[in-house]
Amino acid sequence: MQTRLEAPATEPLSFEDTGVTVSGVARRFAAADRARGPVLALNDVSLSAHRGEVLGVLGPSGCGKSTLLELVAGLQEPDAGRVAVCGRASGAERLAACAYMPQRDLLLPWRDAIGNAALALECAGVRPRQARRRARPLFERFGLADFERSMPGELSGGMRQRVAFLRTLLAGRPALLLDEPFASLDSLTRAAMQEWLAGALATEPRTVLFVTHDVEEALFLADRVAVMSPRPGRVVAEIPVPLQRPRPRRETVTDPTFIELKEQALRALEC
């Protein structure tokens, strides 16, 4: 099942079904210690996610996963190679096509939950009151109606992350980029949040790129998992997950296919 990625994509992508494409991307950073010269964070990274596909990017800490996500988001530019979202390659166009969810929820402590989610609309020019009104149905749909008025300081880590995700959804962009969305949560909350996210994505299908260092999380949520090497990061394996989404958690994680995929992923991480 393990397939090495040679070309950017195995089949030619038409303009319509292009989600996210990354081809031959490299990124260097000036080292903190100047004598050592620039650090290569990413080297010749190629991957793609079709429209509506959930692509998990799995890699060890420090392999450049977050950098990759910021490159796709248009927050950084690659030193080599090409990044495109919905066929658009310029930084400004990528910024406009992606909703980026950073590692921490980063809710504004002076705004209530719905005000935080509505921030995404306000940044797009919607008036605050109108933005809150438009955020409300989403809170109802995702079972957060009772928490609309709660301040972030009153919410649990899982709830805060849900609000942050709604903010990401409300940005109304075709592509979602999630940077280790549940890394800061305890394992029980994380498991619940993974199921919640899977459900949310079933009702709100988007092209999703999410990075994680958690093998099970990657396989549980994604249609396909790209495994990255330690720094300088590059894609060493791609593992399709042939299971229907959303997946019932307990049945999935004990499924022989899933266990087999997990071993594949772990092997790929080792090399």
Place this chain on the structure above:
Amino acid sequence: MLRRYGPPALLLLAAAAAWQGVASLPSVDDLTLASPSEVVQALREDWSLLLDNAGVTLVEVLLGLAIALVGGVAGAVTMHLVRPLREAAYPLLVASQAIPIVVLAPLFVLAFDYGIGPKVAIVGLICFFPITVNVLDGLRSVEPSLLKLMRSLGASPLAILRKVELPASLPSFFSGLRVAASISVIGAVFGEWAGADDGLGRLVLLGNNQLQTPRVYAGVVILALMAVGLFALATLAERVALPWRRTEGAR
């Protein structure tokens, strides 16, 4: 309430008692040290005189504070938005704190004449620094990842300033305001010492020269209460303006 204010009140009482004890010693001259009871008596007798002069000083303080507030916030926001300006002005601003501003008081009297002008200018000048520096630090304290998030949401720099940076800087703005409130009274007193017709600072100086020791102490007590009151007002304003800080701290 009692837990919080009880111990300092008790200590203050103990200090007053010790003061009374020392002042009552036969070897201590009334002109050298007025006892608390004499100070209370002076407060009673000279009440209207003290109050009139306190009013003059309070106006100087409030005007100076208002100018420092507007100037400080405007200066901080400008320096935040215009990086070259910040790089040029910030070190000079910090270095300017080495100048003992109080010795400038006579120069201000020369420049601004004898009236309220030089007092307001000195209060404004010494209050400007804590407000500017704190607001600037507050504006710059926003996490880089939050700024990235805002950029990805399509927020303009002005929207980032309005929706994120300014609200985020409020807690440090209030810290600066508290510092400014507590030092503002000192500025007004020095301003009056350099030359004035009225004001509590002038009354204290005059009383000192005329050996009206209890009245001097009474003036000092009112000046201290004024500074404490302004400090308390700034704290209250913070609690009203930033209710989210309490839920945040509770976590």
